Amino acid sequence: QSQNSRSQHENRSTCMKQLRAKLYELELSKRSASAQAIEDSKSDIGWGNQIxxxxxxxxxxxxxxxxxxxxxxxxxxxxxxxxxxxxxxxxxxxx
Known part of the structure; x- marks a missing residue:
């Protein structure tokens, strides 16, 4: 909740901006975790790992x-x- 102003419209706008920012951060976090999981599942390609x-x-x-x-x-x-x-x-x- 955000009640920094006396105006309901300003408070609503501020809350929506904060909510969008939190959702954006959450989505970035999910994508980062997914990319890291994919990267962790890859095996090393190097000398000595031949089949x-x-x-x-x-x-x-x-x-x-x-x-x-x-x-x-x-x-x-x-x-x-x-x-x-x-x-x-x-x-x-x-x-």
């Missing part, structure tokens, strides 16, 4: 999350990722 390691000179490919390893590098490079997906599903790893 799969391709070592072609030793003819092997290893999925670091599941431990699945294959020596058929050409099949994987041609798109044969089914064994990796199956290993991931067996372990319950998010693909």
């Amino acid at each position: 799969r390691s391709y070592v072609l000179d030793q003819s092997r490919i290893k999925d670091l999350r599941t431990g699945y390893e294959t020596s058929n590098t050409q099949a994987v490079l041609d798109g044969g990722l089914d064994p990796f997906l199956q290993a991931s599903l067996k372990q319950g790893v998010e693909v």
Whole structure:
């Protein structure tokens, strides 16, 4: 409530401005919290966070999350990722 003035119209106008300001601050706070939650849910993208390691000179490919390893590098490079997906599903790893 705001009763700084004797005029009801001025008091109403002042109250509406204060209410709008509070609602605006509340909305900004909600948006900020939502943006922060999204940012917190992101994983770090950096060295050492790779999913799969391709070592072609030793003819092997290893999925670091599941431990699945294959020596058929050409099949994987041609798109044969089914064994990796199956290993991931067996372990319950998010693909």
